[in-house]
Structure formats: C-alpha cells, structure tokens
Amino acid sequence: MDLLSDANPVEKQLVEKATRLEIPITTAFELTPVxxxxxxxxxxxxGKQQAEALGGIRNMEFWLDLAQQFMKEGNLFILLTGxxxxxxxxxxxxxxxxxxxxxxLSLNTNVLLLDEAIADLLQKYPPRFVRLTLYGxxxxxxxxxxxxxxxxxxxxxxxxxxxxxxxxxxINLTQTTLNQNDYKAMLNLAQELDIHVEAANYISVFxxxxxxxxxxxxxxxTPGQAAENEVVMKIRKSGKEFGRYVAxxxxxxxxxxxxxxxxxxxxxxxxxxxxxxxxxxxxxxCVDLEEPSIDLKHTSVHEAWEQLKEAVKHLxxxxxxxxxxxxxxxxxxxxxxxxxxxxxxxxxxxxxxxHAKADILYEIYQRNKVKE
Numbered sequence: 001m002d003l004l005s006d007a008n009p010v011e012k013q014l015v016e017k018a019t020r021l022e023i024p025i026t027t028a029f030e031l032t033p034v035x036x037x038x039x040x041x042x043x044x045x046x047g048k049q050q051a052e053a054l055g056g057i058r059n060m061e062f063w064l065d066l067a068q069q070f071m072k073e074g075n076l077f078i079l080l081t082g083x084x085x086x087x088x089x090x091x092x093x094x095x096x097x098x099x100x101x102x103x104x105l106s107l108n109t110n111v112l113l114l115d116e117a118i119a120d121l122l123q124k125y126p127p128r129f130v131r132l133t134l135y136g137x138x139x140x141x142x143x144x145x146x147x148x149x150x151x152x153x154x155x156x157x158x159x160x161x162x163x164x165x166x167x168x169x170x171i172n173l174t175q176t177t178l179n180q181n182d183y184k185a186m187l188n189l190a191q192e193l194d195i196h197v198e199a200a201n202y203i204s205v206f207x208x209x210x211x212x213x214x215x216x217x218x219x220x221x222t223p224g225q226a227a228e229n230e231v232v233m234k235i236r237k238s239g240k241e242f243g244r245y246v247a248x249x250x251x252x253x254x255x256x257x258x259x260x261x262x263x264x265x266x267x268x269x270x271x272x273x274x275x276x277x278x279x280x281x282x283x284x285x286c287v288d289l290e291e292p293s294i295d296l297k298h299t300s301v302h303e304a305w306e307q308l309k310e311a312v313k314h315l316x317x318x319x320x321x322x323x324x325x326x327x328x329x330x331x332x333x334x335x336x337x338x339x340x341x342x343x344x345x346x347x348x349x350x351x352x353x354x355h356a357k358a359d360i361l362y363e364i365y366q367r368n369k370v371k372e
Contacts, residue, residue, distance in 0.1 A: 014076070018273040022309050023074035026274040028287065029066070030081050031088040032057045033279050037110055038147040039135065040219045041176050043207045044083055051279070058281050060094050062297075066277065067098055069301035077128065081108035083279065092121050099125040106131065111158025112151060123165040130162055131170040137185035145178040145219075159193065173199040175229055176219040183229060187236055201229040202331040202353065205343045206288040217344075223352035230331075231360050243368060250365040252328060253358060261327060263317030266334040271312030275305070285312050288335035320347050329361070330354035 007015060018025035033046040034057075051057060067078065078098065085091065086109055098105055106128045122130065134155065136142050142151025162169045171190045175183060190197035203220035221229070235242050268274075271285035271292075278284060283294045283304045292311035294304040318337040321327065332350045340347045 015273060018074065019269055022272055024070060024273060024275050024305055025074060026077040027070050027075050028079040028081055028276045029063060030278045031085045032083040034087050035082060035084040036113055040145055040178060041203055041216045043216060055280060057279055060090055062281065064097060066296060066301060067101060067103060073301060073305055077104045079106045079108060085109060086113040086118060096125060104128050112154040114158035114161055119161040119165055122167050126167060129168040129170050131172055133172045133174055134186050136179045137182040137189060141179050141182050145176060169195050171195050171197045173197065175199060175201050175221055177221055178219055180221060199229060199233045201226045204288050204336060204339055206339045223349055224356040227353045227356035227360060230357060246361050246365050249361045261323055263319040264321040264332055264334055264337050265317050266312055266315055271308050275308060283308055286335055288339060326354040326358055329357045
C-alpha cells in the first residue's frame with residue numbers, strides 16, 4: 001500500500017515532481033520481523049531467536065544514519081513498520097529522534113502493544129497517520145488467525161487510546177479463509193468508529209528465503225471470494241457513484257477494440273520515488289519484490305538508490321497480460337505477477353479474480369437495467 005495513497009493536493013504535487021526527478025521522497029523502514037502475533041498469512045514474521053540466527057536486527061544508530069542519508073537524497077516521509085515496530089528496542093527514543101529531524105512519520109502497527117505512554121508520545125509528536133490491521137471482529141477470530149488471546153479486545157483498547165488523542169488512524173483489513181465471516185462486521189466497525197478503511201482482499205504469495213509461502217496458500221481466499229470482497233468494498237466506498245462505476249465498467253468490456261498492452265511492467269512509484277528497507281538493511285523497490293536488492297550495510301544510500309533506479313528500468317515485462325481486456329478489473333501489479341509465477345507457476349489466480357470481478361459487475365449491471 002502506497003504511503004501517500006491519500007495524499008493532499010500539496011503532497012500529490014511533491015510526489016509527482018519527485019517521481020519525475022526520481023527522488024526517494026517516501027521510504028519504509030521495516031525495523032524488525034519480530035511480532036507479538038503469529039498470523040497464518042504473514043510472510044515477514046520471525047521469532048526473536050530466528051531473527052538473531054539470521055544476523056539480528058539493525059541498531060538505532062544504523063537507522064538514524066540511514067534516515068539522514070535519505071533526507072539528503074530528498075526524502076520527506078518515512079513509514080515505520082515490521083513485524084511489529086513497537087517491539088523494536090528503544091522505539092520511543094528512535095521515534096522521537098526521527099521526528100525531531102523533521103521527517104514526516106507514519107506507523108504500521110497491530111496496536112495490541114499500544115499503551116498510554118506510546119499513545120502520549122504519538123500525541124506529543126503526531127505521525128501523519130497510524131495504520132493498524134484489523135484481523136477480525138471477535139477475540140475468537142484473532143485467536144484462530146493470529147494465535148493470540150483477547151486480540152480483538154486489546155485492539156479495540158489501542159484504537160480507543162488513539163481516538164482519545166485525536167491521532168489520525170487508518171484501518172487495513174487482511175482477508176483470509178479464517179476471518180472471511182467477519183468481513184462485513186469489520187467494515188461496519190470501521191464505519192462506526194469513523195475510521196478510513198482499506199482492504200487487502202488479494203493476499204500476496206511473496207515470501208523470502210527465511211519464510212516460505214505454503215501457509216499463505218493454505219489460508220488465502222479463492223479468487224471468486226476475493227473478487228466479491230473487492231466489489232463489496234467498492235460499493236461501500238463509492239456509494240451512489242457505484243452505479244456509474246458499474247456502467248462504465250460494462251461499457252469498457254463492450255468495446256470492440258481495447259488498448260494494446262505489451263505486458264505488465266513496474267508502473268507504480270517503486271524504485272522511482274519510493275522504496276523499502278527491510279530489517280536486514282537491504283534496499284528494495286517495494287516490500288513484495290525480493291529483487292533487486294542492495295545491501296545498505298556496505299553501500300551508501302546515494303549509491304544504492306542509483307543502482308535501484310537503474311535496475312527497475314530493466315525488469316522484464318510479464319507478457320501473460322499482453323492485450324488483456326480485463327486489466328482494469330485485475331489486481332495484477334509487477335510484484336504480484338512475479339510472485340504468483342514464482343510460487344504458483346502462473347498468474348492464473350489473478351486472472352480468475354479479474355474474471356470473477358467482471359462477472360459480478362456484469363450481473364449487477366443487468367439487474368440495474370431490469371429495474372430501469
């Protein structure tokens with residue numbers, strides 16, 4: 001998810017200029033793979049001993065030095081994430097120092113560890129937003145999916161602490177077979193709380209050498225269910241405009257000629273004005289792309305960014321998507337296609353999801369025509 005997906009007009013202008021000039025205006029710091037949850041679909045989470053066996057997390061001085069180097073390259077926005085970033089040693093001191101450097105900070109957290117002290121810190125040094133992932137609408141769902149007791153209750157407590165301090169909060173939903181029955185309840189909860197919500201209905205099969213994708217494949221929804229979830233979310237977000245969206249979608253599908261497309265390329269800001277630094281200190285274009293990767297322990301940010309920019313320009317196209325008329329309905333991005341092909345052998349899951357979404361929209365269009 002783009003750190004500035006809800007950017008205001010000034011931020012949008014800054015991002016557009018940074019993208020043209022290839023300046024890393026937004027960066028994510030994945031501070032640790034360690035987490036207090038053990039979510040079945042998570043491809044980041046490692047135990048503390050596992051992380052230590054793989055070299056351990058970077059110290060605060062490493063990250064502060066990186067932040068200073070990124071600022072020299074034009075960086076303004078940093079997302080702190082994990083694992084669970086609140087488990088990073090000396091988080092409060094680290095967060096404070098970054099804020100005092102003038103960096104606009106955002107935070108990804110499950111909020112189960114959020115206490116009065118952390119909430120007070122965020123009130124004193126407000127982040128651009130806190131994004132939390134909501135995994136269910138009951139303690140039972142949290143235990144089933146995340147392996148933790150009283151997870152929903154603790155999550156609601158964390159949300160209350162944020163709202164009491166007027167800290168801008170965003171909710172992200174991650175849908176799997178283990179929390180699918182809670183989907184509409186979670187959407188309703190976000191509405192009741194008056195918190196902006198996004199949903200990850202497509203679950204990436206990205207994995208690293210440290211953690212495989214087998215568990216993800218066992219719990220992610222069928223393409224049809226994922227497509228249905230997306231339509232439900234679209235209806236919620238667009239309201240009265242949904243009818244227009246359906247009509248425009250049908251008109252697009254009815255065209256005799258579609259725009260020619262050579263294949264799927266890296267078309268987002270990854271490696272152009274945004275990047276990701278994982279917990280090992282490796283610079284990547286985005287969280288879901290294993291390569292290209294540059295080790296920042298031995299390379300300056302300036303040199304690594306130049307290498308990354310050049311590398312992403314030479315990534316090969318995914319030609320399976322050539323001239324596909326369902327592109328507007330498809331969740332395919334370069335990283336998704338790369339990972340589906342690597343771990344599943346093809347992009348069939350994405351294709352099935354696009355077809356299912358198109359079918360659902362067509363059915364809605366036909367029903368609306370009958371009513372008219």
